[in-house]
Amino acid sequence: MGTSSVEEACGEMRKPAPVPSPNPKSLQRVGSGASDVIDPEVGVEAESRKLPSSHYKGVVPQPNGRWGAQIYEKHQRVWLGTFNEEAEAARAYDVAVQRFRGRDAITNFKPLNDADNADAAELSFLGSHSKAEIVDMLRKHTYGDELQKSRLSFCLDGKKTTPRSAPATGLLVGAQRQHLFDKAVTPSDVGKLNRLVIPKQHAEKHFPLQKTGAAAGKGVMLNFEDAYGKVWRFRYSYWNSSQSYVLTKGWSRFVKEKGLEAGDVITFHRSTDPEKQLFIDSTARAGRGSAAAPTQRPPVQVVRLFGFNIFRNPAAAFGGDGVDGNAASCETGKRNRDHMKSMSSQRMIKRHCNEAL
């Protein structure tokens, strides 16, 4: 167990992501109607009705404390949905803006970089879906799941056709994940104990932790990336009192943000590349219509590639004009609630999948 995978896995996390600051832009208080001031000191809506403005681009406050995301195109607003977390809305905007305006678009967080395997895969994913489809996924909070599914497809396909054919240029095959194990959370896992018990069998197999030594009692901090690319940091340790392996610090936040309930399933993965990055995803228990933890069908076996391969994917794929054809369902002018389903998935990939084959 030496050189535990744990150590390696948490040695560093790529995707430090959050680089919010960029748009200080000073919280301006302009706009129509109402005109008054908020105390810049406290920056709070001093119990009055002034909504707190967001520091993120494309994010607007909602009366109930939630956050809306929107992007403009052709003089019209395209609503990207509402979110509990401000940063979540900001990420939705980032996804949209990169799909709508290409990779040079200004984002709230770290933009997708095709030099990064995972990002390249996501860029390809974006490029293979219409704007309307991406918007739909964002609004329904299924973007992360769809992206994950596309990666899974790629992963399986990759195995079939032998994993070679890539290392050469150092691209490709970075998004492959190895499934470690699942756990259906118990009431106590999502309760006030603020901890997730990792079944000993899995803990010792995948997250070996030396019970003796410095890091013994305090455990270690592990970084996990969720389907949306958000990095979660948890303390992982062994509780002698209950002789259990647990994720403690950071866990309650995950439970809250994902809206986890007893019965929901947590899935752990690890990338197969040398980085051995860890991933964590949640799946709502069947029969639950949570918005926070979108459902993801377990019985997905059909390995259907979207019709594109994930290799290098230079810009050009999408970037403003040319592509799209989403018009139909994206206008915000009228009641566009019913439809949004008849999106002819025009795949226009093709052109950027060769070179490696």
Added chain:
DNA sequence: CTCTGTGTTGAC
């Protein structure tokens, strides 16, 4: 009833 997200305005 709650609350999304559209209508609309004015600043940039």
Added chain:
DNA sequence: TCAACACAGAGG
């Protein structure tokens, strides 16, 4: 293009 604000009306 963009966010601020008001509030129709969609959805539970």
